[in-house]
Amino acid sequence: MKKKRVGILISGRGSNMSSLIEASKASDYPAEIVVVISNRPDAEGLRIAARHGIKNIALDHRAYKSREDFEKDLHQALIDTDVELVCNAGFMRLLTAGFVEKWHNRQLNIHPSLLPSFKGLHTHQRVLDEGVKITGCTVHLVRTDMDSGPIIAQAAVHVEPDDNADSLALRVLQAEHKLYPLALALVASGKVVVKNEKAVICSQNGPSRSDEQHILYAPSLSPE
Ligand code: GRF
Numbered sequence: 623m624k625k626k627r628v629g630i631l632i633s634g635r636g637s638n639m640s641s642l643i644e645a646s647k648a649s650d651y652p653a654e655i656v657v658v659i660s661n662r663p664d665a666e667g668l669r670i671a672a673r674h675g676i677k678n679i680a681l682d683h684r685a686y687k688s689r690e691d692f693e694k695d696l697h698q699a700l701i702d703t704d705v706e707l708v709c710n711a712g713f714m715r716l717l718t719a720g721f722v723e724k725w726h727n728r729q730l731n732i733h734p735s736l737l738p739s740f741k742g743l744h745t746h747q748r749v750l751d752e753g754v755k756i757t758g759c760t761v762h763l764v765r766t767d768m769d770s771g772p773i774i775a776q777a778a779v780h781v782e783p784d785d786n787a788d789s790l791a792l793r794v795l796q797a798e799h800k801l802y803p804l805a806l807a808l809v810a811s812g813k814v815v816v817k818n819e820k821a822v823i824c825s826q827n828g829p830s831r832s833d834e835q836h837i838l839y840a841p842s843l844s845p846e
Contacts, residue, residue: 625654626810629705631696631713632660636667637795638711638732638802643674645803653810657703659696661715677703683715693721709806710764719766727816729764730809732802734794736760736776741769746787746794755781757790759798761805763821772821774814775805 628646630639639658646655658671663680671678679699686692692715700708710731722729735745737760749757758778765771777797781790808814808823815822 623650623652625652627656627704627706628653628709628806628810629657629659629700629703629707630655630671630709630711632658632665632667632711633662633714634665634667634712636665636670636711638798639667639709640670641799641803642709642711642806643671643676645807651803651807653707653806656705657699659699661692661713667712689716689718690720693718697721697724707806707810708764709802711802716768717764717766722764722766725764727763730761730774730802730806731764731769731771732759732761732798732805733769734759734791734798736778737762737769737773744787746790749781749790750785750787757781757794759794759801761802763816772816772819774808774821774823775801777801 625646628642630642632639636658643655645651646653655676657677657679658667659679659681660668661681661683663682665680668678668680681692681695681699683692686695706728708725708729710729713731733741733745735741735749736756736758740748740757746757756778758776760776761774763771763774777800779794779797813823815824
């Protein structure tokens with residue numbers, strides 16, 4: 623099996639990046655992480671990537687005159703490493719249509735809510751303010767509009783009555799760490815087909831029931 627070459631974009635601590643790196647160490651995982659790029663030179667995730675022996679690059683967006691100039695170097699760094707798939711993992715820069723189109727259906731993002739609800743920042747506080755009982759996380763293909771694009775996988779997380787934004791963020795993050803490796807594996811193994819802007823999960827012989835059954839889960843109900 624030839625593993626897909628993946629570049630991860632980060633801005634901070636990189637815990638989702640770490641979950642992808644750990645998953646990719648399995649010999650039967652269909653993707654390998656070949657480069658980690660941060661727009662913030664002080665991102666902890668860069669140091670973690672280095673400890674794993676993964677090529678890591680700081681591209682400080684503040685050093686560029688325009689988003690386009692920054693994205694030109696970002697794209698080139700991905701191309702220079704023969705990247706086939708891009709995973710945004712806590713990457714806090716909005717990308718222009720020019721960049722997003724270059725990686726159409728080859729760029730994933732993770733967001734800590736059940737999209738299309740609660741796009742944007744301060745997700746968990748807004749979930750609490752609305753009194754939502756079930757939240758979660760979503761991995762989707764990237765489109766130009768923020769936190770939009772065909773949904774590959776979602777995990778549900780219950781909201782506890784005594785949750786605050788931090789406790790909820792932690793519980794959702796634990797689900798994120800399970801969901802992102804699963805979603806990347808689906809894409810890297812060619813099981814995700816986009817039809818009418820919806821991601822359909824297929825096996826070689828068409829839509830696969832067994833794969834679908836792994837996509838929606840409630841971690842609180844799992845036997846672990
Ligand atoms: C995660 O909650 C992710 O969903 C969001 O930003 C956070 C990044 O955390 N987009 P980390 O850097 O992966 O630890």
